[in-house]
Amino acid sequence: MTASPDNGAAKGEPIFGTLAVVGIGNLGSSVARAVRKYGAVDRVVVADLSAEALARAKELKLADAYFEAPSKAVAEADIVVLCTPLGAFGAIAKAMAPHLKPGAIVTDVGSVKGAVVAAAGPHMPDTVAFVPGHPIAGTEKSGPDAGSSDLFVGRYWILTPDETTDRAAVARVTELWTRCGAIVEEMKAEYHDKVLAVTSHLPHLIAYTIVGTAFDLEGQEQQDVIRFSAGGFRDFTRIAGSSPIMWRDIFLNNREAVLEMLQRFSEDLSYLQRAIRWGEGDKLQDLFTRTREVRRGVIEAKQDKPFPEGGNGK
């Protein structure tokens, strides 16, 4: 089920009245910027438990109103977007539940979906619809300054409703993110978590590991690893510069899928290690040739650049 993005955006009626962003980091601030730029809502309110982040959001004029407590922000919202690290979902859902407007929709941008449904779902009152979601977009930068109104343009935004989810709510959330430029798709939470374990969680784990390995080198060698990072290591340091708390929560909440993919990865690495040890150049060249095809696929799917052509403006 694909809805293609409408890039003649900023046009059309607002889809919601008031949208509440809970957690104004990179993704939260991108949501706030995008829904305004593309005229998707009448009004944006934000909540963040960090006074510092909230003050910065105010300076950046990201919203129409600012609250520390999620319960205050959601009281007036027609749609709530949870943008905090996953570990906070349960507590926030519980705290805000009694304050949600009847008929409101709650959605999120969490990187793991099974755990989100498990943590937040049970707290949701029957009078609201909960539509779990995840945009496959982002950068390694953290905080309200890092956001971009075009972060979602041309990117996939996955929704993982189950058979109990209100279909009308799913349709409106689809319309919302489509307006912001995303390509919205639906899939099962479990399948999402398995695919993301390969495309996002394992790459981050590997990057954190190798940067840690280099960090443990001593003295001059450690310095030279940084100075001579342009040969490939640079890209890993970028990934490994991502938010520690966000990523801690992702690994803890997608444990089974990550461990399963890690096992496969370790086996494949052992195969290459053996080929290097025994000088089996044909095996190396063979794999390196096959992986090029995957790269070509990524380029054909237009997912090879951090931002779409011409767009990375705030």
Added chain:
Amino acid sequence: MTASPDNGAAKGEPIFGTLAVVGIGNLGSSVARAVRKYGAVDRVVVADLSAEALARAKELKLADAYFEAPSKAVAEADIVVLCTPLGAFGAIAKAMAPHLKPGAIVTDVGSVKGAVVAAAGPHMPDTVAFVPGHPIAGTEKSGPDAGSSDLFVGRYWILTPDETTDRAAVARVTELWTRCGAIVEEMKAEYHDKVLAVTSHLPHLIAYTIVGTAFDLEGQEQQDVIRFSAGGFRDFTRIAGSSPIMWRDIFLNNREAVLEMLQRFSEDLSYLQRAIRWGEGDKLQDLFTRTREVRRGVIEAKQDKPFPEGGNGK
């Protein structure tokens, strides 16, 4: 020993008369473009055994003369720059040796230095100076079209002369690459190979592995891994899109250092794997916080971007 780059380039007298590039791929064509742009030589000649690459180099007007046989190109050269995959170094050095002009300098851009000295060194006549080198720069793209005249600006270019190397030749090679914008440093070949095993060879091996792991998924999952690659996997596919032959040769020629670093990496990965399995969030957060420091170091060293500000022109 550091020579800082002179970016008021293209000025100053040519440092050499004729420069021969042997192997006109990404790096070879970048060398050809750079020495011309920065006025570092009078004349550029290229050799490539691939008729296709040579024809393309001609269309791009990268040089003043074109030869299939390295022996023909080097006959008129004051400096020869070997830019082929490492596996060809021994054979090319042997073939060109009788044709080198007395007093000529031979250098290279190979990613492993110990093996280069071992493969090419013994073939060099006493009448020429051999100065092994390696620019810490490059992209994943292959072929003459991929080169850039600014590829080396602000990048480290490492030379690994030993105690027998002619110092005057080292000085002139230093001047040449400094003119092209590089920061030239000297170090021992063995140390170079150890540092590069961490900063370049291991990252490539890991990237090839994880892209291979994803490639082995079946059907819809494999397609979705590509479509949803923007969450981190994208960067690995870029690295894993590098030249298969070049990288096969790197791993075969830096076996010991790569296997040593791979062993450390595997231990560190097991530690994280265990932390995930047992839900030890503090250990994860701890490492993820430390790796951020490395990222900051890379940014401070100005090695965080593929090209220097404003410069990526051909």
